[in-house]
Amino acid sequence: MEGPVMLEIKNISKTFAPKxxxxxxxxxxxxxxxxxxxxxxxxxTNGSGKSTLLNAIAGNFELDxxxxxxxxxxxxxWPEFKRAKLIGRVFQNPFxxxxxxxxxxxxxxxxxxxxxxxxxxxxxxSSERREMAEKVHSLKMGLEDRLDNPIGNLSGGQxxxxxxxxxxxxxxxxxxxxxxTAALDPKSAAKVAELTSKIIAEEKLTALMVTHSMQxxxxxxxxxxxxxxxxxxxxxxxxxxxxxxVPDLIRVFERVQKMELFDQSVAEMLEQQYV
Amino acid sequence: xxxxxxxxxxxLLIQAAGRLDASWSDHFADTxxxxxxxxxxxxxxxxxxxxxxxxxxxxxLARIYKELIQVKGGFQIIHATSFVDNTLKSTGFGMWxxxxxxxxxxxxxxxxxxxxxxxxxxxxxxxxxxxxxxxxASWRPWQMATPDRTVVRKFGEMDFALGIxxxxxxxxxxxxxxxxxxxxxxxxxxxxxKEGEHPDFLLSQGDFVPEMLCLQTLQxxxxxxxxxxxxxxxxxxxxxxxxIAGMALKQLDADALAFxxxxxxxxxxxxxxxxxxxxLTEDRSIPYPEIKGWVSFCAERVYAGQxxxxxxxxxxxxxVQSGGLLSRVSATMGCYLHAHATVFPYQPxxxxxxxxxxxxxxxxxxxxxxxxxxxxxxSRPAVGLGESALIRxxxxxxxxxxxxxxx
Numbered sequence: 001m002e003g004p005v006m007l008e009i010k011n012i013s014k015t016f017a018p019k020x021x022x023x024x025x026x027x028x029x030x031x032x033x034x035x036x037x038x039x040x041x042x043x044x045t046n047g048s049g050k051s052t053l054l055n056a057i058a059g060n061f062e063l064d065x066x067x068x069x070x071x072x073x074x075x076x077x078w079p080e081f082k083r084a085k086l087i088g089r090v091f092q093n094p095f096x097x098x099x100x101x102x103x104x105x106x107x108x109x110x111x112x113x114x115x116x117x118x119x120x121x122x123x124x125x126s127s128e129r130r131e132m133a134e135k136v137h138s139l140k141m142g143l144e145d146r147l148d149n150p151i152g153n154l155s156g157g158q159x160x161x162x163x164x165x166x167x168x169x170x171x172x173x174x175x176x177x178x179x180x181t182a183a184l185d186p187k188s189a190a191k192v193a194e195l196t197s198k199i200i201a202e203e204k205l206t207a208l209m210v211t212h213s214m215q216x217x218x219x220x221x222x223x224x225x226x227x228x229x230x231x232x233x234x235x236x237x238x239x240x241x242x243x244x245x246v247p248d249l250i251r252v253f254e255r256v257q258k259m260e261l262f263d264q265s266v267a268e269m270l271e272q273q274y275v
Numbered sequence: 276x277x278x279x280x281x282x283x284x285x286x287l288l289i290q291a292a293g294r295l296d297a298s299w300s301d302h303f304a305d306t307x308x309x310x311x312x313x314x315x316x317x318x319x320x321x322x323x324x325x326x327x328x329x330x331x332x333x334x335x336l337a338r339i340y341k342e343l344i345q346v347k348g349g350f351q352i353i354h355a356t357s358f359v360d361n362t363l364k365s366t367g368f369g370m371w372x373x374x375x376x377x378x379x380x381x382x383x384x385x386x387x388x389x390x391x392x393x394x395x396x397x398x399x400x401x402x403x404x405x406x407x408x409x410x411x412a413s414w415r416p417w418q419m420a421t422p423d424r425t426v427v428r429k430f431g432e433m434d435f436a437l438g439i440x441x442x443x444x445x446x447x448x449x450x451x452x453x454x455x456x457x458x459x460x461x462x463x464x465x466x467x468x469k470e471g472e473h474p475d476f477l478l479s480q481g482d483f484v485p486e487m488l489c490l491q492t493l494q495x496x497x498x499x500x501x502x503x504x505x506x507x508x509x510x511x512x513x514x515x516x517x518x519i520a521g522m523a524l525k526q527l528d529a530d531a532l533a534f535x536x537x538x539x540x541x542x543x544x545x546x547x548x549x550x551x552x553x554x555l556t557e558d559r560s561i562p563y564p565e566i567k568g569w570v571s572f573c574a575e576r577v578y579a580g581q582x583x584x585x586x587x588x589x590x591x592x593x594x595v596q597s598g599g600l601l602s603r604v605s606a607t608m609g610c611y612l613h614a615h616a617t618v619f620p621y622q623p624x625x626x627x628x629x630x631x632x633x634x635x636x637x638x639x640x641x642x643x644x645x646x647x648x649x650x651x652x653x654s655r656p657a658v659g660l661g662e663s664a665l666i667r668x669x670x671x672x673x674x675x676x677x678x679x680x681x682x
Binding site: 248251252255257258259261262263264265266267268269270272273274275 | 415416470471546562563564566567570571572573574599600601602603613649651652653654655658659
């Protein structure tokens with residue numbers, strides 16, 4: 001059963017470079033309701049609007065129309081930095097979510113104090129350090145003893161796991177994962193995917209994950225939303241989601257592509273042939 | 276490992292040199308199963324240069340053997356080296372070994388195979404057999420579905436049918452579920468009207484006879500009189516469904532016939548309902564682009580290499596008036612046609628004269644059907660996909676003795 005709504009997107013649209021030869025209708029009247037505590041996968045072909053949808057929620061750009069309501073607050077006009085207090089985000093690039101020259105501890109302390117403002121008192125307290133070590137230990141990567149090492153010395157997988165930890169440190173209202181395992185080697189990707197599911201389940205977070213891996217989407221406990229040309233074309237949920245398998249998703253992709261080739265001439269041919 | 280083959284009469288002589296182990300077993304099995312797919316069902320394997328055979332190799336031999344058993348083919352190993360001979364005997368597969376090649380296998384260099392444009396053979400099954408046609412429900416696109424336009428039909432072993440219907444028990448339940456179906460010899464396959472859904476099927480078993488609530492049905496009862504076997508030749512790589520129906524019409528010299536076609540797919544072209552006609556609230560035409568929400572189109576030739584079970588009715592072009600339940604097939608043999616196809620995973624067919632019910636049953640007993648299509652001929656200029664075609668297979672057919680319902 002679905003719980004109360006955490007995120008409500010109503011008829012959002014965004015066209016980049018309108019009325020030019022480069023016009024891209026990236027989002028077209030997209031509406032979605034995401035339940036509190038759910039973990040939703042977003043799949044689609046390249047350029048289908050998956051990442052644009054996440055950017056729209058995160059406030060990377062102004063929408064042409066539509067609204068975004070998060071936990072009852074209309075954040076449509078909020079700038080990105082203001083939304084960041086409510087939204088955690090992990091990007092595809094494992095080097096995008098942390099500062100390479102700073103230590104693990106310094107990176108984490110910035111995540112811990114996000115939204116609180118900054119003062120001259122930036123040293124890590126002993127209780128913060130203890131909490132930090134405990135949480136880093138939960139990653140089971142042996143990083144708790146290397147908190148003072150520069151984060152830039154870590155592998156992509158280790159760095160992405162820490163980024164995930166930092167993005168969820170303050171239990172955001174919404175966690176946005178933008179193909180966050182795609183740039184990792186298969187072993188690290190599997191590890192980070194496992195950690196993601198564990199953290200989201202333990203912290204009861206609401207998450208929206210863009211992925212190119214259909215298997216990863218199928219393995220999610222929640223919904224799968226399929227996008228194409230800036231629109232939601234399929235929404236697998238409840239019992240439909242329980243039975244969906246990768247070949248079913250491939251079939252839907254094929255259907256969407258077939259639909260594009262169904263033009264006026266096909267309609268005229270079928271009028272003659274379909275009896 | 277080196278694998279060579281030579282056609283010798285009805286036999287295919289395979290010479291394998293090297294080691295048949297885990298590294299080569301899949302390649303070996305795939306190579307020989309391709310030959311089985313090409314209609315070579317009597318394999319003689321010369322293992323005089325095979326130095327090693329592992330359990331993986333035996334498993335690949337067993338795969339081939341199993342496939343050949345299904346099509347009543349032959350499988351024997353000659354001139355095995357002592358290691359291979361001992362391995363097969365000690366693992367219980369000594370029955371595959373023979374001292375000599377089959378007596379009727381030609382010796383020496385094989386004669387050149389005659390070049391044949393295509394391979395067609397006809398078999399008479401029952402001289403006076405024919406089919407009686409019933410058209411108890413004749414929905415046309417896009418009429419509204421109402422209870423008085425539907426009829427419940429049972430499909431037993433003597434029935435062949437196609438149309439639009441639902442397996443639901445009453446009209447209200449069926450309203451959302453009218454989709455394409457076909458019935459062949461007591462087996463009904465039904466495609467729910469939602470794209471991506473798998474076809475469902477009902478099989479006659481014991482006292483159970485499948486029944487459908489039909490909105491449109493062309494039902495034939497009786498027996499098939501003829502069998503046509505077809506295979507590719509030098510100049511004919513595949514046969515269009517309309518072409519096969521046209522050859523059958525010519526063979527019977529009849530105005531109309533019904534046929535069951537089972538064969539390896541070169542490519543199918545068709546469409547499927549994706550929304551039930553039961554949801555229409557009035558009789559109307561559905562314009563583009565709304566039509567895209569009601570019926571799908573394959574957009575490319577699909578399901579190559581798999582097996583199609585097709586039931587269809589065909590009539591000579593000059594015997595048909597327009598507006599019936601057959602559609603024009605213009606590019607081939609000049610006949611009108613209505614055919615539905617069910618796609619199954621590939622299984623080879625036995626050569627020669629084969630029984631319809633037994634052969635079809637093997638498919639229904641195997642992996643479930645993967646798709647169903649209402650076949651169309653896409654004759655759009657330049658971009659058209661043409662008509663559905665098969666590479667090799669069998670076509671059972673019989674004249675329809677009351678073709679008025681079609682014509």
